[in-house]
Amino acid sequence: MPPEINRQDDEDIGEGAPHWMVTFSDMTTLLLTFFVLLFTFAQIDLVKFRMVLGSIKEAFGVQRVTQKGQFPTAENTPFQVFEYQKLDSVIEMFYRQAKIYKELQKAFKNVPGVEILVSERGIVVRAEDKIFFDLGKADIKPEAYPFLEKMADIIKEFPEYKVGIEGHTCDLPIHNVRFPSNWELSAVRATTVLRYFVSQGIEPKRLKAIGYADTKPLLPNTSEANRSKNRRVEFVFSVETEEQTFTRQFREVLRKIESERLKLKTEKSS
Template identity: 35%
Template sequence: MRRRRRPEAEKINQERWLITYSDLITLLMIFFVIMYTMSKVDMYKFVNLSASLSQALYNQNQVQLKGLGTTGLIAAQPSAGPPGQVPPAPDFLKTPEQVAEERQLAQIKLQLQSFIQKQGVAGQVVVEDKPKGLLISLRDVILFDTGKADLKPEARKLLDGLLPFLAQVGNPLEIEGHTDNRPIHTAQFPSNWELSTARALTVLEYLQAKGIDPKRLSATGYGEWRPVASNDNPEGQALNRRVNITIERTSAINGPADQAPNLSGP
């Protein structure tokens, strides 16, 4: 008498091919990445391609395969960063110049953090690493009087202390002025646009007067339109009134013109 195969075992064997198929797709992705590595392509196109392939193949946190284990789930590595955002390129994808720049910016960040702690202004000055570059955010209370764009004496002292760090590299310096949503209407500043722009220009002119190459400098005023906190309370408004100095990455500057800018703010 012929022995019949158990249906469950047959079902398991039929679905084993999914594992092989997954391995094949992974190998294909690696193959195309290697092919692009061997060819001379634009670095940004390569990074975008690699990120797109990774997102397309591994955007699921779990893949269900029936008949494997008790849960039938294989955990996949979650993608890093918010959806749709291209992750930063790892060091092996960067040029030697980019690697050197990253190390230099990381060193400056550590030095700035130590300086801020020694000066006792940790609550007024914040240093953050952003995709665009190294961000130094200064609260307005340490720089200006309310509704004014003239530097306080302590602001000049603080900026003098920041100068050696800004002079370590020749990267462009972008200076941004920001306000809260409280309206202002004076002869000098008809709106927050004028106030934020005047404050950014004041900082720019001070840095230029202290020897920073003017070709490195740019200033922009954003008024109340790029808040980092809620304007519904005094605490949030205080955080929104700030001047940002960004030591820009040259890789971010020299990227393709059609690359979407980061508008989320610091």
């Protein structure tokens, strides 16, 4: 006679968590580690940091509600934002972007006339032109080379990044044999910096130089102080990968973290 099956015990055994939940839990743990890493880099108040995370709660698609009885699919699970096979590369990309941001902050945040920003274009190091050039000239000043050497070292440390060197002027006109207008001045300045980076062993294909003349002022050209801000060189770090969507999300995270950090700094100083 076959053994009797205990139906009661069988009924007590639940189905357990869905299969996708295990992988999703791993992903959540990795993302939590990533945000803790950002918190360490930014050095902001924990409450402020949580406020930032709350403001981007939908950025990773984890707020969707699955109706009762609805089987999780690629369209209604939190995993829809990520392609499973790309998850490791996405996490690595996040880590690398946080690292280069930290390196740039460490190298240049205390240099007068320098700002480090995160924008849709990438991570931007904005430096006033007087750090590198005399007014109306495009020859690199000797005292600018330590700055450029540090920048070259960081560019070489992160070979996956392309770097755009952008020259900007104010609205003061220039007209001489070498520079018929601000277009030539801004372009030659950007190209001069690019050539220096190439001389330091950086691959030319990773670099580009652009001169914008006075077409992209930061402030109205109504005073010398404003004109000094508008005369600048910008170094734009960008990465071109299949994960560009995730890169844009990360940039938004950093932008909000930096905004909260500056707000907190202002509150403490007032």
